[in-house]
Amino acid sequence: MAHEGADILHAHPHHHDAKGFVHAVEAASQARGLRLTPLRKEVLELIASERKPIKAYDLLALLREKHGNAAPPTVYRALDFLLENGFIHKLESINAFVSCHHPDEAHQVPFLICDVCSSAQEVCDERVASLIEAQASAFGFRPQAQTLEVHGVCKRCHKA
Numbered sequence: 001m002a003h004e005g006a007d008i009l010h011a012h013p014h015h016h017d018a019k020g021f022v023h024a025v026e027a028a029s030q031a032r033g034l035r036l037t038p039l040r041k042e043v044l045e046l047i048a049s050e051r052k053p054i055k056a057y058d059l060l061a062l063l064r065e066k067h068g069n070a071a072p073p074t075v076y077r078a079l080d081f082l083l084e085n086g087f088i089h090k091l092e093s094i095n096a097f098v099s100c101h102h103p104d105e106a107h108q109v110p111f112l113i114c115d116v117c118s119s120a121q122e123v124c125d126e127r128v129a130s131l132i133e134a135q136a137s138a139f140g141f142r143p144q145a146q147t148l149e150v151h152g153v154c155k156r157c158h159k160a
Contacts, residue, residue, distance in 0.1 A: 018048035021099055025087045034085060043078040044099070047088055052118045053096030091120060093149045098122070110148035116157035
């Protein structure tokens, strides 16, 4: 999908409609024959409802508020399922998770991460992933995963 001029970059802050997102994941799961268990769905809802990336142990604490016996392996298995199927992204540099704006398609996107407020924006511009793939290919390198995380200060924090 080619874009011209100002339409080239699409940054998505991660505080979108959580219910709509969960419904999109349910539909994608059903279409792909995946089993979105109640726990997986609950973890997904927790991630989607956050205004910024959330860490696994924060998810565990939220689950324990509702289900006193939630254990770390349970949360990690749910996160693994959601990651493997492209429903969430893991931001390695801050060891946290965010929902994916396009749960029905596989894609690689860069993130802009604010070091002040910890917000993350998904930048939907396929040219970035294509450029990295082309450079890797030029070096004879075959990437298996790609996550580009750019740290800095967001517009809101920069103004403060």
